[in-house]
Amino acid sequence: MTDQDTHVVLARLLRLRDRREPLVAQIAEWVGAGIIEGRLAAGQDLNSVDLSRRFDTSRTPVREALMVLEQEGLVEMKARRRPRVAAPSRQDIRDIYQVRRQLLSMLAALLVERATDEEIGELRGRVEKMRGLADEGDVDAYFWSHVQLQERMTEIVGNATLKQILDSLALRTLMLRHLSLTRPGRLAYSVDDQERLMQACEERDGELASALIAGATVRALRSVEEQIQEQESGRKPSRRRRTPST
Amino acid sequence: MTDQDTHVVLARLLRLRDRREPLVAQIAEWVGAGIIEGRLAAGQDLNSVDLSRRFDTSRTPVREALMVLEQEGLVEMKARRRPRVAAPSRQDIRDIYQVRRQLLSMLAALLVERATDEEIGELRGRVEKMRGLADEGDVDAYFWSHVQLQERMTEIVGNATLKQILDSLALRTLMLRHLSLTRPGRLAYSVDDQERLMQACEERDGELASALIAGATVRALRSVEEQIQEQESGRKPSRRRRTPST
DNA sequence: GGATCCATCGGTGTCGACACTATCGCACTC
DNA sequence: GAGTGCGATAGTGTCGACACCGATGGATCC
Numbered sequence: 001m002t003d004q005d006t007h008v009v010l011a012r013l014l015r016l017r018d019r020r021e022p023l024v025a026q027i028a029e030w031v032g033a034g035i036i037e038g039r040l041a042a043g044q045d046l047n048s049v050d051l052s053r054r055f056d057t058s059r060t061p062v063r064e065a066l067m068v069l070e071q072e073g074l075v076e077m078k079a080r081r082r083p084r085v086a087a088p089s090r091q092d093i094r095d096i097y098q099v100r101r102q103l104l105s106m107l108a109a110l111l112v113e114r115a116t117d118e119e120i121g122e123l124r125g126r127v128e129k130m131r132g133l134a135d136e137g138d139v140d141a142y143f144w145s146h147v148q149l150q151e152r153m154t155e156i157v158g159n160a161t162l163k164q165i166l167d168s169l170a171l172r173t174l175m176l177r178h179l180s181l182t183r184p185g186r187l188a189y190s191v192d193d194q195e196r197l198m199q200a201c202e203e204r205d206g207e208l209a210s211a212l213i214a215g216a217t218v219r220a221l222r223s224v225e226e227q228i229q230e231q232e233s234g235r236k237p238s239r240r241r242r243t244p245s246t
Numbered sequence: 247m248t249d250q251d252t253h254v255v256l257a258r259l260l261r262l263r264d265r266r267e268p269l270v271a272q273i274a275e276w277v278g279a280g281i282i283e284g285r286l287a288a289g290q291d292l293n294s295v296d297l298s299r300r301f302d303t304s305r306t307p308v309r310e311a312l313m314v315l316e317q318e319g320l321v322e323m324k325a326r327r328r329p330r331v332a333a334p335s336r337q338d339i340r341d342i343y344q345v346r347r348q349l350l351s352m353l354a355a356l357l358v359e360r361a362t363d364e365e366i367g368e369l370r371g372r373v374e375k376m377r378g379l380a381d382e383g384d385v386d387a388y389f390w391s392h393v394q395l396q397e398r399m400t401e402i403v404g405n406a407t408l409k410q411i412l413d414s415l416a417l418r419t420l421m422l423r424h425l426s427l428t429r430p431g432r433l434a435y436s437v438d439d440q441e442r443l444m445q446a447c448e449e450r451d452g453e454l455a456s457a458l459i460a461g462a463t464v465r466a467l468r469s470v471e472e473q474i475q476e477q478e479s480g481r482k483p484s485r486r487r488r489t490p491s492t
Numbered sequence: 493g494g495a496t497c498c499a500t501c502g503g504t505g506t507c508g509a510c511a512c513t514a515t516c517g518c519a520c521t522c
Numbered sequence: 523g524a525g526t527g528c529g530a531t532a533g534t535g536t537c538g539a540c541a542c543c544g545a546t547g548g549a550t551c552c
Contacts, residue, residue, distance in 0.1 A: 021325050021535065047503060058537045059504085060306075067310070071317040079267050080504060080543060095405040099349070106348045159341040165411060267505065293533060304507045305534085326513065326534060 006033060009144055012151070013167045014068055027055055027065035035074050035085050036174045042087040046075065073172040086172075090228070093176065097221040100169045101214050103162065108209035110157040112201055119156050120201050123149065127194045134191040142191075143181055147174070149194070173224075179231075180223040189219065252279060255390055258397065259413045260314060273301055273311035281320050281331050282420045288333040292321065319418040332418075336474070339422065343467040346415045347460050349408065354455035356403040358447055365402050366447050369395065373440045380433040388437075389427055393420070395440070419470075425477075426469040435465065 007029045011017060014032060016025040031051070034040040046066060048059040055062070066083045069075040077083045088096070115123075126149050133142040147170060154163035181187055193216035200209040253275045257263060260278060262271040277297070280286040292312060294305040301308070312329045315321040323329045334342070361369075372395050379388040393416060400409035427433055439462035446455040 018324055023536085049503060060536055063504090064309075064313070064535095067313055078264055082503070082544090092406060095407040098405060099352075099407050099411065102348060102352045103345070106345075159344060160338060161341040161345050161415075165345065169407075269506085295533060306506055309534090310505095328514090328533070 009147060013171055014072060023057060024061045024064045027062055028068045032069055032074055036178060040085050042085050044085045046083045072168050096169055096172055097217060101217040103166055104213045104217055105210040107153055107157060108213045109206045111153055112204055112206035112209050115156050124198045127198050131191050134187040139181055142187055143178060176224045179227045183223060183227060186223055255393060259417055269303060270307045270310045273308055274314045278315055278320055286331050288331050290331045292329045292331060318414050342415055342418050343463060347463040349412055350459045350463055351456040353399055353403060354459045355452045357399055358450055358452035358455050361402050370444045373444050377437050380437040385427055388433055389424060422470045425473045429469060429473060432469055
């Protein structure tokens with residue numbers, strides 16, 4: 001998975017294709033990718049003058065790009081105040097995962113109900129590739145494959161509203177998940193969860209699939225929370241928050 | 247419930263307070279209310295020049311207001327094309343209600359778990375007032391009370407993400423619900439559903455509350471679908487679609 | 493020495509203008 | 523008479539300018 005691909009996936013999740021001008025899309029992708037990759041720190045100012053200089057445009061398309069990211073929860077905007085990279089509280093994160101769990105359960109149930117055997121086979125193939133990536137320890141590639149797997153599932157289920165909401169929630173958790181998958185052992189657990197899920201789908205056991213995906217979500221949340229815990233306790237004594245130059 | 251109140255509720259659902267300039271808020275409220283009340287027909291063009299003339303501003307705040315409505319699903323925007331009032335397909339509507347059902351079930355379960363007795367008492371009070379409005383046949387007032395009831399429930403549960411998504415789904419269905427509640431007898435059924443739900447909450451029966459709200463949602467969808475059916479079959483022979491002058 | 497006020501600066505919101513393009517009617521073709 | 527291509531028109535996306543406001547730092551006061 002190259003940077004190129006990252007931007008393609010991001011563009012899909014942000015629904016930029018045909019919905020926005022290429023210029024706006026480019027800015028939204030750059031800022032969005034920056035937030036997810038951690039290049040732009042949570043809470044950091046995103047003033048439109050700097051960004052417009054960087055992209056050699058006026059502030060109008062920059063504002064529009066930031067509004068796109070705002071609606072996906074990656075950026076916070078208040079009238080007359082500088083836009084900032086979103087900094088969800090501990091509670092926000094729990095809330096997001098709670099909703100996500102509910103909707104992923106729904107997704108799994110619908111998947112079992114509606115997916116053809118061929119489609120499940122295709123998903124199984126993806127999971128096997130992910131197993132390979134996990135074994136190699138290629139976190140980034142695994143990470144984005146995971147995103148694409150969920151994307152494909154929502155596509156198969158065919159509920160556009162559900163897909164849109166899950167995409168949005170995925171984006172909100174992407175920066176967190178990126179951290180959490182870095183934790184040793186987490187990758188292996190994650191791929192195990194996916195394999196169990198695929199098996200439940202193959203056996204057409206909707207109840208089990210729902211329960212498995214809910215469990216996996218709870219574990220993901222726990223992992224994220226532990227990660228944040230470590231990060232915060234590890235930061236207080238020594239390091240200050242990194243504030244890279246825009 | 248006056249027009250004033252309508253705009254206040256709309257402003258809350260669109261989260262305009264402090265997030266957008268008053269000018270943008272004003273435009274978004276006017277267009278949003280127009281869509282919900284049916285003054286602006288589904289599929290109708292919303293060109294920014296006309297709107298900017300109407301509000302005596304430039305096109306910049308108009309564009310911004312339309313983007314706000316786009317993210318709530320009331321307006322559809324494609325690059326280089328005129329924004330249009332959203333025209334959800336039959337399938338889109340089913341999808342929206344399906345997700346809504348799932349999340350309302352979640353809401354009911356959380357409500358039973360977390361609401362204090364006082365809060366449930368307050369909700370009960372609201373439902374009793376709604377009974378009064380239903381008996382009087384005051385559709386508009388009932389309609390907005392219903393919206394506010396759900397708003398209050400999400401507030402009590404305290405999951406900001408859930409509240410935001412449910413508000414957004416509520417907006418998408420508002421124009422439909424407005425039609426569907428007009429149907430004779432529908433108001434009485436609706437208030438019955440609410441009363442049963444409150445009773446389940448008082449008895450702290452989460453399972454039942456979830457099931458009741460899910461059932462109510464299914465019935466609401468059916469009512470909306472029948473309404474659309476009638477409308478379409480009734481339109482073909484005689485009347486053409488109303489296209490009021492912006 | 494710390495809190496408070498104030499001026500300055502930097503950034504946002506809005507505007508009117510301009511280039512570019514989707515749209516629509518019209519002439520033309522078959 | 524229906525379909526196709528073209529030109530006029532209307533509307534979108536972007537720009538640079540300007541007025542206004544929030545943030546920042548220094549002077550003042552206690």
